[in-house]
Amino acid sequence: MxxxxxxxxxxxxxxxxxxxxxxxxxxxxxxxxxxxxxxxxxxxxxxxxxKVTFIGFGTFSVSTRKAREGRNPRTGATLNIPEAKVPRFVPGKAFKDAVNSK
The missing domain is CATH 1.20.5 (Single alpha-helices involved in coiled-coils or other helix-helix interfaces)
Structure with a gap:
């Protein structure tokens, strides 16, 4: 269900x-x-x-996530997670307003 x-x-x-x-x-x-x-x-x-911007809709961009240490949840071993580029989307005001309107 x-x-x-x-x-x-x-x-x-x-x-x-x-x-x-x-x-x-x-x-x-x-x-x-x-x-x-x-x-x-x-x-x-x-x-x-x-960057890609659609006025009123939002902006697509790329940010860099820093390298960091993580842990394997199964073994507890420390892992080195490398730096990575991550796509981002920030909604525009008109888009947010449309989603929040009733």
Whole structure:
């Protein structure tokens, strides 16, 4: 039962493509191509060190997580976790307001 409840709150890529096709008057194939192109453009911009900003929606960026020590929970052994680049998203005001409106 928990899985069914959780499933209702999850939008899959296919469902997003269907929604884009419906609202933009495109075919599903065109919508899938547009979505894939958009996500690839964002990824490539972040890889090259750029930020991607959609006014009112939010900003995608990359930050660096410092190297640190961690522990293996099973054995308790100390591990060295290397520095890593991490994608970040900060929602814009209009996006936050839309999510919080009733």
């Amino acid at each position: 928990y899985h069914k409840q959780r499933r209702k709150k999850l939008m899959t890529k296919a469902e997003l493509i269907d929604q884009i096709a419906k609202e933009a008057g495109l075919t599903k194939a065109e919508s899938a191509k547009a979505l894939d192109s958009t996500t690839n453009a964002i990824i490539n911009a972040l890889k090259s060190g750029q």
